[in-house]
Amino acid sequence: MIYKITVKGAVQGVGYRPFILKKATEYGLKGFVRNIGAAVDILVFGEEKIIIDFTRMLESEYPSGAFILSVEKTIIDKAEYDRYLDGLSSAFSNSNSIHNLEEPLQFTIIDSKEVDLSSELPVFLPDIGICDDCMSEMLDDSDRRYNYPLISCASCGPRISILDKLPYDRKTTAMIDFEMCPDCAREYKTGRRLHAQTISCHNCGPQYEIKYLSLINDSDNNTNNKIDIINIIRNDISDNNSYDSVKNAIKLLENNEIIGLKGSSGYQLVCKPVNDAALKLRNAKGREKKPFAVMFSDIDSIEEYCFVNSKEKELLKSSARPIVLLNTKESFDYEVCKDSRYIGAFLPSVGIHRLLCDAVGPLIVTSANRSDEPIIIDDDIFIKEFTNTQVQAVLMHKRRINMPQDDSVMYTCTLRNGNTLGLFTRRARGFVPLPVYTSYSGTSSRILAFGGDLKSTFSLAYKDKIIPSQYLGDLRDYGVNDNLKRLISQYERLYKFAPEKIVCDMHPLYESARMATEYSDKHNLPIYKVQHHHAHILSVMAEKGLKSCIGVSFDGTGYGVDGNIWGGEFMYLSGADFERDGHMSYVNLCGGDNASRNAKLVKECYYNAAGYSEKVSAIIRAALDNNINVFTTSSIGRLFDCISSLLRIRDENSFEGECAIALEKAAWEFAKANGSSDSEGIYRELNCDILQENDHFIADQLSLFKQIEKAFYQDEIPSNELAFSFHMALTDTIVRMCQLIRNKRGENKVCLSGGVFGNRLLLSKTIDRLSDFGFDVYVNEQVPAGDAGISVGQAYYLMLKEE
Known part of the structure; x- marks a missing residue:
């Protein structure tokens, strides 16, 4: 029997063809396997029962990093097989000998097919963090890839960031610029690096070299600084291989200097997590207050500084190697994470990260860009941007980065x-x-x-x-x-x-x-x-x-169909259509875009709307009275800013959401001190009035503002307690509004989205309370809520x- 099997899913760049070769050989099957752009195409000869068993196996077994959408098989006859071979003639180095056979003598990997992708969106893999096997080899002084910073195999390494075009082969990636040495060429044909397109080593792959930016431009008058750098590197400046350059970079890091680093998908800036280095890094990036992420060698190192639950450990160790925001156990110097209650921790995604962390300890590793600008992938642009700054040197390699990506x-x-x-x-x-x-x-x-x-x-x-x-x-x-x-x-x-x-x-x-x-x-x-x-x-x-749901969308700003700025919305969605069944009440704010930065200004606008004009400055009152740069909004994001300023927690957003983050932190501090309870009597309960206009429901945020103002300034309730009370009042408002809409629509599904739901306290309490009332609750898990x-x-x- 001859079967054609098509496997769709994430099956390129994970050693899937070598996996098929191994399994087909184990099953005693003959045939071919190749990439066809959006899938993998397999032609197998053998007994029907064995082929059926082989196909079932493909549905449940696959290499690490792959996932399977479908496995489709069809029987083909001899005439169709001949036509198939005609289409494969360019894929074989000795095509005539194979074409004339009744069937192939063995199972073979053949070259990928250039196909029309217009009928399908292919599933291609992201960059994959360094695997345990490659990490062990890199740290083993008896291995030929010992200390090779860009080690990879069929199961790990860059993918989308080096891709030129599909299908994924060495010749269609940035690795085409590096010819394999004899040792790598042998490994490419067998074992763990069989058809590993990023295979390389000290002898043939991309190598790191160090450039000292502080020495590049003679117009830099900081002579003493130049002398300091020369003294740091004086003892080992040969740079005769990749690791010599790495050792000199380590020396700079140990002396609290900043280095640039070309990673797999963009340039990064690296330094020790200490005040001196972090302050210089903030100056280099133009980043005043936003916390930095810190990279650690391993989970044990992370657990010295952070509390790590099982889900967080799973995310940290996943092939994606994301930054994970963890609760702080032991703080770094203030300039590293500022006032954040979290440390953004992550593990090495490429070998160079591990080599630097093992030598120096935990490191700030952040994207190499000025704040709000794109991450840099071009060598010349990095040098131009950071020469004559406090970035002293850069570790570079010559592998092209085709697609820039920040850390997740x-x-x-x-x-x-x-x-x-x-x-x-x-x-x-x-x-x-x-x-x-x-x-x-x-x-x-x-x-x-x-x-x-x-x-x-x-x-x-x-x-x-x-x-x-x-x-x-x-x-x-x-x-x-x-x-x-x-x-x-x-x-x-x-x-x-x-x-x-x-x-x-x-x-x-x-x-x-x-x-x-x-x-x-x-x-x-x-x-x-x-x-x-x-x-x-x-x-x-x-x-x-x-296809339908009640939608709760909370964020800072969004243009509404009535021309106002929305941000506290309760919707009913059916198919592609929606109806706005409710919203937070409108408040007039002045200042235009400045309102998103100046929480004190927003607070005064709320005072004005609440009728406390004596607490509003003359200039703001005049702007509101004369409709100068005024907009009308239902924004929950601005309500967070207002309450943060009202409770004297934070008056300004120097980065997006700073006031809201500080308010959430204060609420968590109260929750921690009181066992995270949301039962009556533990905190001051607040109530947001809900008004009804025909079939439309309006949650009166000014009623909530007035209660908090009175509780804080007259009743002298602590700010942390009222921060928690505010979160619980919003949760209660969401539940009551959803109940009203459920009664109206008969809909039980609730979707929560918008940047405000990045607040863990609000999100968890809202899901819990909605579930208590019998709602089916859904949130973003594959893309951000913002x-x-x-x-x-x-x-x-x-x-x-x-x-």
Whole structure:
């Protein structure tokens, strides 16, 4: 019997063809296996029962890092087999000898097929963190790859970041620039590195070299600093191989200097987690207050500084190697994490990280960019940007980085029932470009969704897959704006994707909407616009395959269909449509964009709205009275800012969400001191009045503001307690509003989304309380709840609209 088997899923870049070769040989089968772009194509000869058993095995067994969507088999006859061989002639080095055989003599891996990807969105793997086997080899002084910083195998290493085009072979990646040495060429044909496209070693692969930026430009007048650097490196400046350069970088790190590092998917800045080095790093990046992430050699090292639960340990050790926000046990110097109650901890994703951490200890490892600008992947740009700064040297290699990606950032949320969710703050390296699968056939049109502005992503969608891009940043920055255009072109080229429909946010002043309109006009494509909070809820529905729900969308800003700025929304969604069944009450704020930074200003606007005009400065009162730069909003994000300032916790957002983060921290401190109880009598209970206008429900946030103001200034309730009370009052408001909408709509499913639900306390208490009242609750688990997830929701909108 001759069977053709097609395996779809994440099956490229994980040693899947060598796995098939091994298994087919074990089953006594003959034939071929090759990549065909969106899948793996297998032709097998043998007894029917054995082939059926082999096919069943493929559904449950696969290499680490792979996942299987489907295994399809069909019987082919001799004539079809001959036609198949005609199409394979270029794939064999000795094709005539094989073509003339009745059947092949053995099972063989053959070259990948250049195929048309227009019928399918392929599933390709993200960069994979260094595996345990490669780590052991790199640390073994008897191994030939001892201390080789860019070690990898068929199960680990860069993937999407070095890809030129599909299918994934050495010749279609940046590794084409490095010819294998005889030893690597032998290993490429057998064992753990069989068909490992990134195979390399000290003798043939990319090597690290160190460049001393403080010595590059003679116009730098800091002569004493130059002398200091020369003294640090004087004893070992030969740099005659990759590890000599690494040793000199280690010396700089030990002396509290900053170095640049070219990783697998972008440049990074590295230093010790001490005040002296961290302050210099903040100056180099222009990053005043935002906490830095810290890399550790292993889990044991992390547990010296952080509390780590089983879910967090699972995330840390996963092949994605994300940064995980962990509760602090032992603090670093203040300038490292500032006031944060968390340490962003992560493990080495490539060998060079482990070598540096083992030598120096925990290290700050952050993206090499100025704050809010894109991560750098170009060697010359890094040198230009950081020469004559406090970055003293850079470890570089010559392997091209084709696609820039920041580190992914995750956190966990533990519910009362014991379940712990792993959630995204930022989805990038280690996860992109894995798709979100919808639970039905999806769209017949190829969709390009442009997302939002503040935490920009875009998405491609076709049939049952949505592929979200990596986190890009704020589109108000020219570099991020330009990066979005380049990456859209790059994704279109990789996936051979020609969009047929465009979708974007409905905000008339969004950069993403402007760019979407330009793209639509240039290519003469229809464009659709989706309300911001509608897209937030749709992103959860896309993940869970839902067609209807009650949606609760809380964030800082989003343009509403009534022309006001929304941010505290209660919706009913059915198919692609939504109705706004409720919202937080409107408040007039002044100051335009400054309102998102100045919490004290927002507080005074709330005082004015509440009728306490005597507590409002004359200039703000005049602006509000005369409608100067005033907007009307239902934003929960601004309510968090207001309460933070009201309770004298934080008055300014120097980075996004700073006031809300500080308010949550204060609430957690109260919860910790009181056993995290939400029972009556432990804290001051507050109530947000709910008003009804016809069938529409309005939660009066001013009633909540007045209660907190009285409790703090008249009753002298501590700020930490009122911070906790505020979170619980919001939870109670969500539950009551959802009950009212359930009574109206008969809908029991609730989706929670928007950046405010990055607050672990609010999210966990809300899920627990909604579950108590019989709701089925869903949240974002594959993309962030914030604006980086809305491109997925936009794409799902058109999927539902086509159904």
